Amino acid sequence: MLDRESRKPVGADLIIPVAAGAYAIYYVLSVRSFPWQAQMSGMILAGLMLLLVLIYLARVAIGLRRGRYSMGFGDFFGAPASRASRAIFVALIVAYIFAVPYLGFTLTTFAFLALSFHVAGARPVGRALLTAGLAALGGWFFFIVLLNTRFPKGPFEQLMGAIF
């Protein structure tokens, strides 16, 4: 048996198998009332998935019993110093998804980039704002003006459309 510090933390390693196993069970439940021809392929896949998950869980259980593994998360969340800024970054991504239908691509991208640069620690602020502005305008010009890509449009795109 290894000492506490030398044990390999496997807590985070269980996220994918547990999520995959849970989805396989949900999938089986969602097809349970179908005719068997429609169930078959899904059932085989779910069966394979659950078999692999069970083998993995058995491996982890044996490792825990023999003292080779621990249920810790190791460096899963990265360096503690940057955890808060990365959590805010994730929140900004969610905010971007909710804001883009209203503000459009250019304004949302500018706000997202400026705030993300600031949160990530980019200094001086003026350079970060300038980079965000140039990137958003460059994206607007390249994707919307030149390529006519179907990006979400907001007040800025409408204003530019009215002017030009």
Added chain:
Amino acid sequence: MEFDAAFITGLFLHSFSLWWVIIPAVLIGIVMGAIPGFAAHNTIIILLPLTLALDVEVALVFMVALYSASHLGGGIPAILLNIPGTGGAAATTLDGYQMTKNGQASKALAVCFVASVMGGLISSIVTLFALPALSRVGYYVHSVEMVVIMLFGLALIASIAAQDMLKGLIAGAFGLMLGAMGADHIYATPRGTFGFLELFDGVPLVPALIGLFAISEALVMLEQKWLVDTKGTVAVPATTWANSLSETLQAFRKWWLITWTSLLGLVIGVLPGAGASIAAFVAYQQARLFSKTPERFGTGFSDGVAAPEAANNGVTTGTLVPLLAIGVPGGSTAAVMMVVLQFHGFPFGPRLFVEAPELAYGVITAMAVSYVFMFLTIVPMVRYMSRITVVSTMYLAPMIVAFTLVGAFVPRGFLFDMGIAFAFGIIGYVARKTGYHVAAILIGVILGPLIERSFILAMRISGNDPMVMFSSTIGNILWVLLLLSLLLPVVTGRWRDRRAKAAGRSTGASR
């Protein structure tokens, strides 16, 4: 359409006429390849809105040029900073960085460029002439064989590319499960969609791709301030144009080594999952094995740069072969290309050769032409290359997210798809941090509906007899190979452990 000299000449001339796409793609590819941890597929995903907006032929040429250039670019930081830009350049560090420390950085770069360009050119020309035969392989592959081939490909990716085979298989099976989401093929009833109408047609591939590769990469990237720690790197002495030219010409003398190692790379590249990093290390080891001066390897020997770089670039065309011949992506970049082809409504495998032969063969000629342009563009850039690697993640990660997330919106115009990209970003982040292979998940998502379709077809033809899966000779051979590919690593691993333990015991006893 006849595959003759006129057809090939026409393809090459047409590829050269696309110089306006190839040159920018080559420049972007070299720069992005030189940024450690930033693979070609990531760049292609960032530029996905561009590739989706372009004509399918231009988009494919852009992608293959960028892909092959990034393989060349990866060798630059490997030589100058001892940090491989891509996985395929890892073996280049062994002698490349030693050459830099010995004051031969420009010679190492010249060997790297010549080996990369020659390796890529040779393998793409060989592939071009092999394609007519390979394209017929698809005619011998029916629904039963397709199921086994796809499972075999996924198992190979899981067992070769992932560090832990069980984790790789779980990732692949999870991808297959997610790919089976949406309406079933017989009664069109939704399965596993959590009640979302937007998932009725299954998981949209572009958002899944963006999430798994780009968003998760950005989240991991932010954990450190700089992509590269530049402490302890060696200053590169300036060189003259005459010197560069002379070193480049000298590098051509290694033509035989470059030829056979690039063909080795091509063969390894054809195997799904066995990517550039494996090919480069195998080529390095083989070059040392057959060398007259094996003791010089590892001390700053130019053959130790030429062999892995030629194999690294030989892989590029190899990974496209399974996609072109049977419609199964051999790696991450091929998977991205498959998504773009699917978006434009083009078929894969033998049908691509029938319906759009110019496109199928044109991809390979475009790759060969890209290598020619690469050679012309890379030499003037050598002096400025080392600066590329010093990139702040504070700026890079938010830009990746901003430009890729909105790209998820483009194909269907659903804001919901940006949410899917975010969800797959979280799955990708967890997978990267815990050693599950994101490419295995993505290829599972792509192959899930295809496997299901082939499986249902085979079952219907056989009157729902499950034994149909073992009714064909090719299929049965593939089943055996599939089993072997899963069992061999376990058996050999155990055998190695036992030998190591036995060796440890005998050493202990002799003391």
